[in-house]
Amino acid sequence: MTSSAVPRAIPNVLSIAGSDPSGGAGVQADLKTFSALGSYGMAAITALTAQNTRGVSAVYVPPVDFVVAQIDAIFNDVRVDAVKLGMLASGAIVEAVADRLRAHGARNIVLDPVLVATSGDALGAPDVVEAMITHLLPLARIVTPNIPEAMRLSGGSAPQDSAGLERLARAIHALGANAVLVKGGHMEGELAPDVLFERAAAHLFEAPRVATRNTHGTGCTLSSAIAANLAHGMELAAAVQRAKSYLTAALIASDKLDVGSGEGHGPVHHFHGLWG
Numbered sequence: 186m187t188s189s190a191v192p193r194a195i196p197n198v199l200s201i202a203g204s205d206p207s208g209g210a211g212v213q214a215d216l217k218t219f220s221a222l223g224s225y226g227m228a229a230i231t232a233l234t235a236q237n238t239r240g241v242s243a244v245y246v247p248p249v250d251f252v253v254a255q256i257d258a259i260f261n262d263v264r265v266d267a268v269k270l271g272m273l274a275s276g277a278i279v280e281a282v283a284d285r286l287r288a289h290g291a292r293n294i295v296l297d298p299v300l301v302a303t304s305g306d307a308l309g310a311p312d313v314v315e316a317m318i319t320h321l322l323p324l325a326r327i328v329t330p331n332i333p334e335a336m337r338l339s340g341g342s343a344p345q346d347s348a349g350l351e352r353l354a355r356a357i358h359a360l361g362a363n364a365v366l367v368k369g370g371h372m373e374g375e376l377a378p379d380v381l382f383e384r385a386a387a388h389l390f391e392a393p394r395v396a397t398r399n400t401h402g403t404g405c406t407l408s409s410a411i412a413a414n415l416a417h418g419m420e421l422a423a424a425v426q427r428a429k430s431y432l433t434a435a436l437i438a439s440d441k442l443d444v445g446s447g448e449g450h451g452p453v454h455h456f457h458g459l460w461g
């Protein structure tokens with residue numbers, strides 16, 4: 186008997202972010218994550234970086250008009266089911282990206298406020314934070330800061346536990362965000378906690394902390410996984426839970442890769458579930 190059901194189309198997910206030539210973070214990590222989770226990945230590049238597992242040595246920011254042209258080219262031709270926002274190097278780029286996303290009616294926007302690299306290098310001009318709060322927080326389905334980024338966005342103090350993570354999440358929510366996931370990877374302890382604040386309720390997600398230096402691009406990977414899951418039609422809390430499980434497995438499998446000199450932070454294994 187032949188089924189008349191129409192197969193669901195593979196979702197298309199767009200990354201608007203910076204490039205990492207070493208492949209562990211930025212649009213390279215985003216595209217790997219989208220693919221690993223069954224989505225078609227696309228990218229509009231907002232910055233070119235010279236970086237590796239040891240740090241960032243140079244950043245080139247293209248003209249705002251060129252960033253806009255990339256975004257328009259995609260939306261004018263391709264159905265976009267979710268958008269992941271990463272490194273936006275200037276306030277002007279933040280404002281332009283927000284304008285184009287509004288104009289195209291973009292949905293399932295995941296904002297990863299990339300302000301500091303894993304190596305500790307600062308990313309983005311001083312006006313980026315204010316521009317994000319004004320123009321992007323209200324547009325995003327969810328914003329996913331780590332602790333230093335959450336402190337910069339909210340002006341809050343460093344958390345010591347999950348209650349502190351929730352305080353930061355609530356503070357960012359009060360700035361106009363629809364939902365906030367504050368990641369606790371910078372905290373100590375056997376468990377890695379993240380707190381999602383959505384619709385006046387907080388949800389705690391925990392996973393065993395993986396002992397590894399291969400943490401380059403973890404924030405990019407988690408936010409991209411959330412975007413891919415939302416593109417597949419998952420509810421937000423379920424999308425976060427699945428993304429956290431994916432990232433934990435990628436961290437556990439990261440020692441199968443041999444990328445970098447060992448002096449810095451290596452990448453996670455995005456294709457751990459596909460490469461045997």
